Amino acid sequence: xxxxxxxxxxxxxxxxxGVESAVAQNPDMQLVGVFSRRDPASVTLLDSNVPxxxxxxxxxxxxxxxxxxxxxxxxxxxxxxxxYLAQFFNTVDSFDTHAKVNEHHAALDEPARKSGKVAxxxxxxxxxxxxxxxxxxxxILPEGETYTFWGKGLSQGHSDAxxxxxxxxxxVQYTLPSEEAIARVxxxxxxxxxxxxxxxRECFVVLEDGADEEAVRNAIVTMPDYFExxxxxxNFIDEATFAAEHSAMPHGGFVIRxxxxxxxxxxxxxxxLALGSNPEFTASVLVAYARAVHKMASSGDxxxxxxxxxxxxxxxxxxxxxxxxxxx
Amino acid sequence: xxxxxxxxxxxxxxxxxGVESAVAQNPDMQLVGVFSRRDPASVTLLDSNVPxxxxxxxxxxxxxxxxxxxxxxxxxxxxxxxxYLAQFFNTVDSFDTHAKVNEHHAALDEPARKSGKVAxxxxxxxxxxxxxxxxxxxxILPEGETYTFWGKGLSQGHSDAxxxxxxxxxxVQYTLPSEEAIARVxxxxxxxxxxxxxxxRECFVVLEDGADEEAVRNAIVTMPDYFExxxxxxNFIDEATFAAEHSAMPHGGFVIRxxxxxxxxxxxxxxxLALGSNPEFTASVLVAYARAVHKMASSGDxxxxxxxxxxxxxxxxxxxxxxxxxxx
Numbered sequence: 001x002x003x004x005x006x007x008x009x010x011x012x013x014x015x016x017x018g019v020e021s022a023v024a025q026n027p028d029m030q031l032v033g034v035f036s037r038r039d040p041a042s043v044t045l046l047d048s049n050v051p052x053x054x055x056x057x058x059x060x061x062x063x064x065x066x067x068x069x070x071x072x073x074x075x076x077x078x079x080x081x082x083x084y085l086a087q088f089f090n091t092v093d094s095f096d097t098h099a100k101v102n103e104h105h106a107a108l109d110e111p112a113r114k115s116g117k118v119a120x121x122x123x124x125x126x127x128x129x130x131x132x133x134x135x136x137x138x139x140i141l142p143e144g145e146t147y148t149f150w151g152k153g154l155s156q157g158h159s160d161a162x163x164x165x166x167x168x169x170x171x172v173q174y175t176l177p178s179e180e181a182i183a184r185v186x187x188x189x190x191x192x193x194x195x196x197x198x199x200x201r202e203c204f205v206v207l208e209d210g211a212d213e214e215a216v217r218n219a220i221v222t223m224p225d226y227f228e229x230x231x232x233x234x235n236f237i238d239e240a241t242f243a244a245e246h247s248a249m250p251h252g253g254f255v256i257r258x259x260x261x262x263x264x265x266x267x268x269x270x271x272x273l274a275l276g277s278n279p280e281f282t283a284s285v286l287v288a289y290a291r292a293v294h295k296m297a298s299s300g301d302x303x304x305x306x307x308x309x310x311x312x313x314x315x316x317x318x319x320x321x322x323x324x325x326x327x328x
Numbered sequence: 329x330x331x332x333x334x335x336x337x338x339x340x341x342x343x344x345x346g347v348e349s350a351v352a353q354n355p356d357m358q359l360v361g362v363f364s365r366r367d368p369a370s371v372t373l374l375d376s377n378v379p380x381x382x383x384x385x386x387x388x389x390x391x392x393x394x395x396x397x398x399x400x401x402x403x404x405x406x407x408x409x410x411x412y413l414a415q416f417f418n419t420v421d422s423f424d425t426h427a428k429v430n431e432h433h434a435a436l437d438e439p440a441r442k443s444g445k446v447a448x449x450x451x452x453x454x455x456x457x458x459x460x461x462x463x464x465x466x467x468i469l470p471e472g473e474t475y476t477f478w479g480k481g482l483s484q485g486h487s488d489a490x491x492x493x494x495x496x497x498x499x500v501q502y503t504l505p506s507e508e509a510i511a512r513v514x515x516x517x518x519x520x521x522x523x524x525x526x527x528x529r530e531c532f533v534v535l536e537d538g539a540d541e542e543a544v545r546n547a548i549v550t551m552p553d554y555f556e557x558x559x560x561x562x563n564f565i566d567e568a569t570f571a572a573e574h575s576a577m578p579h580g581g582f583v584i585r586x587x588x589x590x591x592x593x594x595x596x597x598x599x600x601l602a603l604g605s606n607p608e609f610t611a612s613v614l615v616a617y618a619r620a621v622h623k624m625a626s627s628g629d630x631x632x633x634x635x636x637x638x639x640x641x642x643x644x645x646x647x648x649x650x651x652x653x654x655x656x
Binding site: 135136142269 | 345346349350353354426429430433450455457459460462463464466467468469470471514576589590591593594595596597598599600601602603604605608609611612613616619634635636637638639640641643644645648649651652653655656
């Protein structure tokens with residue numbers, strides 16, 4: 001396609017692979033390259049026609065890329081790569097260290113303004129779509145409470161804790177929203193709920209030969225901090241079931257705003273995601289926002305932005321008139 | 329408050345009354361007047377300190393109003409009042425005649441550009457919040473299907489039909505989403521479903537003295553077009569229960585996007601509203617968007633706009649830095 005948006009990926013792990021797949025679902029976009037700190041010859045893409053370049057050469061490609069999607073981690077990659085790449089490219093990242101969002105915003109804003117680029121930060125589902133829905137909730141229903149529930153989702157830290165228990169051969173842990181807590185919120189009770197009260201934990205374990213179910217179960221559910229304070233269930237399964245049913249990275253959750261209007265009418269707004277693959281969904285959000293970044297930059301916008309700053313219609317490949325006709 | 333946003337209402341029915349309540353929930357806004365075609369002395373507001381003016385004098389107030397919220401009907405009021413008022417005011421309306429949205433947009437755009445004002449159309453929940461969620465769904469998950477379900481909601485036309493049945497003293501009809509259809513969609517089956525297959529109908533009836541339950545039920549459930557094609561249930565209640573439980577105007581519904589990403593991962597995005605009062609919720613959305621209109625107009629934006637054009641953060645009274653800190 002003649003005027004496809006030229007997208008590139010900086011960092012190729014689960015998220016980068018998700019971005020590669022998502023770009024392929026959008027005919028108005030083209031993946032022009034992947035940049036990696038690894039030896040390019042060792043990086044295998046889904047589509048072998050897309051070139052892999054050394055991260056060190058990335059500056060050389062500034063005229064060939066409309067939007068650079070940063071797929072590194074929030075801890076060390078993004079704080080370093082973001083401000084550096086904003087000197088040369090329009091960027092989108094999924095920075096999710098909540099306490100440092102304004103710091104990251106400031107670090108991106110200066111180089112992006114200097115280079116005349118747009119740097120969109122903290123895109124994905126939380127932060128991202130969930131942030132938008134928290135904002136819509138508290139703004140449309142100013143008298144009320146907002147609740148965020150996470151899950152069903154794979155928890156890496158808690159899965160590691162399960163695997164450290166003696167007798168466990170393989171194990172995963174999912175965090176689930178408490179059905180009871182959700183029911184109370186949907187019912188408009190506006191309860192005060194801690195993160196612990198809002199969630200339960202579910203483990204799937206393959207035992208070592210000869211290990212004792214009850215001993216393992218007890219070691220898990222009594223583990224301080226990790227499991228003891230929660231309603232925790234442990235399921236024992238065989239290795240084939242584990243491989244078939246527990247190798248994906250599901251996640252999701254709920255944002256619920258419960259409020260009142262006028263003469264005490266109860267109003268409930270609810271947003272929920274049930275994700276078969278967390279990194280692939282995050283990647284799909286990044287790619288839709290990359291389209292918006294390209295449009296914003298093309299119309300002269302500059303600086304650091306968040307999802308709060310992006311007119312939603314810019315995410316769509318459709319024209320404004322088509323969007324009104326099809327969806328309003 | 330010194331720099332409150334000065335809001336006025338054009339047309340005072342259920343929606344206008346909802347706007348009055350909603351403005352009162354937002355301390356950064358002030359209701360400076362209500363305009364009505366009725367004799368102002370006959371219009372009783374919730375807050376008797378707010379002045380009521382004749383609609384015919386509305387032009388005289390152009391320097392005293394930051395945003396005019398139009399609360400008339402889509403059939404005749406808004407197509408006439410919208411383009412007229414865009415000559416003098418920034419406006420927000422809830423125009424919901426889907427087939428004429430682009431026509432209404434064009435009719436507003438010219439006078440708004442001439443006067444240097446912003447005219448935001450089709451705001452509310454459908455069109456409005458549901459439109460946004462349909463857009464996010466199809467854009468983030470381009471391979472998938474979108475489903476809109478309405479209800480539980482009071483249907484005026486079908487309630488009228490129930491009341492025309494001989495033997496019915498009082499009656500209301502609610503449209504409900506089919507639980508079975510929602511379950512199939514949430515399950516990722518992506519079924520093809522007609523509006524009929526997606527909804528069921530529930531009636532509450534107070535009988536005339538001596539009327540026969542079975543005859544009334546039969547007359548309702550076999551009524552062509554209205555009820556015969558649907559799964560319809562009829563509940564008989566007494567007059568006190570009717571007054572206590574069936575005088576509100578509840579509504580709501582679901583927008584569900586079911587799609588796939590990458591290696592056939594199922595992804596589901598769901599947005600739902602459970603509204604104790606339909607007009608009060610619509611009014612709350614109008615008021616939040618009135619804040620955004622004021623900010624857009626203040627920064628030099630002009631012309632007809634829809635929810636697709638409005639950066640979401642502008643709806644909030646919070647600063648961009650505060651929004652990032654609190655919600656991202």
